[in-house]
Amino acid sequence: MYSREYKNELLLPKEVFDRYNMKEIAFFDIETTGFNKTSDIIMLISLGYYIDEKTFVTKQYYAEYIEDEEEIVKEFLEDLKEFNTWCTYNGIAFDEPYVIKKQQKYCIEGKIPEQHIDLYRLIKPYYTQFGMERCNLKTVEKYLGIERKDQIDGGLSAQLYKQYLYNNNEDIRDVIMLHNYEDVLNLPILFKLLYTIETDPKIKKEPKITPNQLKYIQVLSEKNNLNLKSDLKNITKKAAAKAIDSILKGNTDSANIDFIIKDTY
Template identity: 30%
Template sequence: MPWDFDYQENQETERLKQRLLKKYKGKKLEDIIEGKEFKTEKGICYHIENQEKISLNTINPDSARKKILSNLKLIYGIGDVTELNLKKEGYRTIEDLMNHPRFGSEVKRFLEVLNKCDTCQIVDWIAHRFSKSHSLVLYASGLHNKEDFIFLDIETMGLSEMPIILFGVAQIFGDHMSINQYFVRDVKEEQAALIGFLSHINKDSIFITFNGLSFDIPYVRKRLAYYGMKVDFEKPHLDLLYFSMRASWKERLSNCRLITLEKHLFDIERKDDVPSDLVPEFYDTYMRTQNIGPLIPIIEHNKQDLITLANIFSKLHKEWE
């Protein structure tokens, strides 16, 4: 019965919390999780940095461009049948249609967007013709360098207007992933953590999240507005939840939760994990007791989410290559 399962799960989570409180009683966060204070003019927070080896499958810019140009249906007025007929006539790519009497002007508009390599506009164009989770959107990310990818995951004190307590940001450099976590030891440190997160973003950044279209990005926007921080936050965004729902493995899964994908695709079984919906309770226990025990699984949960995000991103490229 579902109720029995929930009850059992809650009991196990409560036992985990009590074990952590006992194990870490009297300990300091910096003694258990190595990090340093991140200082800003708006205050401080706790900065944790880790490196993980990774082999990330991506598509190179030339291949990405070829994939995009090979789909004639990106041009308004071209559907499956028309595309088939055009290709029979020798129009193999969108560029071949530049002088076409009917589609030429629309093709020139599209090529202007593509040649600017403005991924936001390219993704918008693809989404207008197909959807934001179409494989061509994933290919469009290949127009970026790996260093531009911003894998993002946040942990909060609840829904809506509550503070963000942990920003997890991962970036790819060579054969490793640099994971930076900005942790809020007290809610007064949230603005400093926001500044820490923003320090990783530049004009070429592209966000990669899991359910970030609905949760992470809107939530960060609200917290920026709360502090009156005006930031250019209009970046290309790949929400891997929706890509995963289109992938072939979806048929073999009971749901598309991140932890379900992680177990099915990578055979990872988390130990002593705290579910995202119980993060506020664990953080509240820390605030009331000043015992760091309940924080440990929150930080580890966030780190593992980022690693799994990158692995799913890589897996999707193999799925659709």
């Protein structure tokens, strides 16, 4: 395993930093050799966090060999244990289940953070109101004036990694690591856009759960002995409708209902 650590000055407006408790969040991103969580591997993980209001630390865990996957996941989870909230861009669908699958595969101890802030899902309902044509990470970064040094994407990372395994070229390794590093380094800046979404009255908001929906879910939860961890008062109307429909169809798995709520945006 090869590792690196960086410290950067990364200042956010105080109202943004305080509103989202930035010091309590672990920012992370993974690079993989493919989409199959069973046969493909995690080649690189980057973890970022604030140690004070202006200093952002980024740690990277790189698999120099395929066999290093277990070690980088273990080291990442060890450093993650101090956090109860993690943040990604589209990580609910990709990064989180990938990490959990590898944790299970290698029987690695460690608690996965209970709260997942997926900025992609929080920004996606509103990106067109800001004049953006797409909601991928680089488009949002460009809108916010973020300039990147790296010129590759996740697909090219996988191709480059195959070359690295063949020749152990450090320049190739550094290109892959730079891409993943900037993915994580830029995540906190996206909270400025989230702050605008939540506070600007000109932004048309996603309808919240109605009082009748909230009461109905509470009744159904009690009737079916559900122990939901979701903050029901703050979910969307669409998420509430999907949860109610699933319960009425016989779904009494609390974790699954929570996932349905989390997976709706």
